[in-house]
Amino acid sequence: MILENEVGLNSFRNEWQKASVSILYTYGFLSNGYESFFKKFNMTGQQYNALRILRDQYPKPVSTSFLREKMLDKMSDASRLVSRLNAKGLVEVSQNKSDKRLVNILISQKGHQIISSIDSSLSELDEMLKSLTEEEATTLVELLYKVRGSIKTVEERILEKEQVNV
Known part of the structure; x- marks a missing residue:
């Protein structure tokens, strides 16, 4: 009855629906917590996720499609995300020499620095599941x-x- 009261439903069709609603409801809490955390660094969770992927690939540049494939949020607009990171000086973008339609994305030195400072505080996110x-x-x-x-x-x-x- 607890979940029913929290989400304002009298009942669920079955336990699978209840589980789905519970996951979605919990996702909202986690998402808000993550966004608040990354806001302290003037960044979004998606931007951090992209920088994390780029750092893991460094010094190998990646394409926008590779980035999109590895992102936690598959619906994110990777091109726009890269543009924002580039505007902040956190990534370097260059044209791919073998395929002019693609770009090469590489984390910048400034990107390395900010992600390192974020990494030292990531344990704060773990606290959300410490129960x-x-x-x-x-x-x-x-x-x-x-x-x-x-x-x-x-x-x-x-x-x-x-x-x-x-």
Whole structure:
């Protein structure tokens, strides 16, 4: 009954709907916490995520499509994100020599510096889940992995149906 009261519903169709709503509801709390944290560094969570990916690839430059593929938020506009990071001096963007339609993105020295300062404070984000034991956190990760697998299966089934109907 707790979740029902929190989200203003009298009941759920079944436990799967209740689990979905609970994940979405919890995502809102996590998302707000992350955005507040990164705001202290004049950055968004997506910008940090992009810099993290670029740092992990350094010194190899990456394309916008590679960045989009690795982002946590698959719906983010990677081109606009890179433009904002470039305007802040956190990345360097150059044209790809072998394919003029692509750009090479590399984290700048300033980008390295800001991500290092953020990294030293990341434990603050861990505090949001400290009500779980380490074992419970591990179990949650495993359960969410199963959920993502189930979602991918449903998406593939829908895509197959759409292709048959075309």
